[in-house]
Amino acid sequence: MNIFKSIKWRLQLWYGLILVVVLAGFGFTAYQLERGRLFGRIDDELHRRVEVLKSALHRPPPRRPEGDEPPFDPPPPGQFSDEGPPGQNPRPPREFHLPPEAAHFFDPSDPNSFYFIIQRGGKEIARSTNQPDKIVLIPIWDLMNSANTPPPRLPNSSKPSYVANFFEKNVQAAETLPSGEIIWVGCSIAPELNELRLTSLKLAAFGAIILIFGLAGGWWIVSRSLRPIVAISSAAVKISAGDLSQRINIAEAESELGQLAAVLNSTFARLEAAFAQQQQFTSDAAHELRTPVSVMLTQAQTALNRDRTASEYRETVEACQRAAQRMRRLIESLLALARLDAGQEVLKRLRFDFLKTVSECAELVKPIAEERGVKIFTRLESVGITGDSERLAQVVTNLLTNAVHYNQPDGEVCVKLESQNGMALLTVSDTGQGIAAEDWPRVFERFYRADKSRSTGGNGLGLAISKAVVEAHGGTIEVRSEENVGTTFTVRLPLA
């Protein structure tokens, strides 16, 4: 199975994707918040350092009074040597001593914890011993140097300006005092960066765990909700392989898939019934054909066993003819049924008087009835209907023949034709042995015989064909019977 075409995998993929996006958004936000918090802490730290140095600088100078404004002068050679005129140092720098309470801020062993104070003009007042070589002071220095005036970005700023260098894990801040000094401090951000990395690792781990649990849970839910589909498809596979007795095992009848399974189950049941009916019909048809074939075979084989007289041959040929006639009638009936089933039978649509058809049929059946001592009584009204008079005549003949055949000797057959509630109503009643109530609907089934014997000569298809013809005319046929009293068949056809 292609996993990109499988619903299960596609659901899982989308689900996982959405989960990843949500987790990533959540993680990014948390990371940003933590980062802001840590950077705020660094700001505070730098600020504290600047404040300590500021207050130490503003203490009244112990010996030397403050002089004039020094000329703008670059710091000592090194980083700044290319910017200012070297070697000039007209005024001694203001003296500065790191107060003891600030000592813990500037640990000499940490190269990132430094301070650097210059006067306006670039003269260095003090610097810590551990100022790193690579420290970059350029941005502010550039500004101050290029315009030869106090840089616009640092006019009496009370807030420090920051420069962070993540590669060196340090951060620097500079503040220009109103008196003109610039205080430059640095501190290490390694602990914060470590903390931040730890936080991001924690977030990643947390996210991964949630993702794993989420995917597993999603897989479980998807599998669970798709389980009926698996059941449906496995049942359908078995059914398509020919086992029509298979049904879908429905655990949750209320869910959408449960309802679908119920619908499919009832479809399967109807399919099975239809197949069984078809199989029964085929088997019955084969059965009906087998008996006449057996007759022909045994007759012919017996006759051929030895030489026979002419009359014996004649008998054999007559028996074979009877068998062949029987097969022909059966084949014609089967074909008629098959055509009616398929809707291929083209029925004529002509208006005619049903009275004429019924009385003709009654005349036709009369000789057979007289042979058996059965009397036929008719009470017929003129009724105009539309349809195929030939086909309907077959129906009437069939009903009359049955009424005669299944009658008792000296019995009666009553045929009544009238119009009632917009329908033509034909009733054929006999005084025969009757049909048990449970068999009423079955008499119209193909090959069904109430008496199980073939002795009556019919092939068990007459009533099935009659029903099909009447229904093709938009009518109905039904039977009512009382055992040992008689049977009545009622045909209703729409009036023309």
Place this chain on the structure above:
Amino acid sequence: MRILIVEDEPDLLRSIAQALREEGYAVDAAPDGEDGFYKAENYDYDAIVLDVMLPKMDGWEILKRLRKIKKTPVLMLTARDQTRDRVKGLDTGADDYVVKPFDLSELFARLRALIRRSANKTTNVIEIGEIKIDTALRNVFLQEKSVELTAREYALVEFLALHRGEVVTRTLLYEHLFDENESSLSNLLDVHVSNVRKKLGAEFIVTRRGHGYCIE
């Protein structure tokens, strides 16, 4: 050998009965279930050919009732060839099963096998001294030479041979060699016995006076 055929299709019944008679069997015919069961109950047939679909009482019912009282071999004849029908037939007590349409030769072979099995014989050939009876060919050999017997004479020899060592009463012989339509002329049997003795030797069939005949 006397056989009962129960079949509701008259043309089929007539031709099977005729063919079996020509094979030398005594044949009784029944056109419906009730008649068939009545005959099966009241005569000891050597085999019964029974159709399944019958008016009045179907083949299954006849078989079920018959099995309660008799072990007569029954060959079911039916137009249904589904396995479950065959299984049902054999389970109900049928000894064999032939599906319509069938060949007469197959039906006869199965009947011969049924009769042979019911007499506890496993082969077609019965040997009695110098005489050999081939029940498949329906032929008798004396010292490896074929002996011409009429169908009735052959039936007499076969029936006695299948009951070898038993004394078979005249009544029993009549019941198995003649069918219901033949008038039982008592000396007809003596004629057949004397003809067989002429052809196969006087000592072949022993007369037990007052009891019947016997092949020892």
